[in-house]
Amino acid sequence: MTDENRFDRRMLEALVCPLTQSPLSYDAEAQELISKPARLAFPIRGGIPIMLVSEARQLDG
Template identity: 75%
Template sequence: MSERTATHDRRMLEALICPVSQSPLEYDAERQELISRRANLAYPIRDGIPVMLKEEARVLD
């Protein structure tokens, strides 16, 4: 993956909002998750695709 593609993908991920709280998400590249601080949830990214379902989200510690 080129640096340009990685930057583009990151911007696309950061443009998503939490389906529960309607708040912005933080991209955690290391864990491949999108974090919603307001909803206290982490949505997984599987095979490059964000899974934006509450049932699939991990509750933050």
Template identity: 70%
Template sequence: MNRPDHPAPAQPGFDRHMLEALVCPVTHATLSYDAARQELVSRAAGLAFPIRAGIPIMLVGEARRIKAE
């Protein structure tokens, strides 16, 4: 039970240093971080991978299709 004097803990944020190690699982291209949507974007594959509770979900079945720009 959340009480006003004991707020719920904030969700952990995404560690941007992970971007140095992560690549797109489809194309192996670099990813960009979209902080507003909490996603890692692979423009090469046209996919956006969600970040949930600070953890990138790098599964193609969980990714959102994005338009090629």
């Protein structure tokens, strides 16, 4: 992963799920921010989190 595509983990302190306002966890392998209460995974593209519910992936289980 290049520096320009790397997610700055300090952003996690400021970001919350847009649906539930709950904290997010970072999945480095999948490059996603996870909202467990909403069961959504928000993609990170080019180092930028895409915090749109319409762009999120529904989590299984």
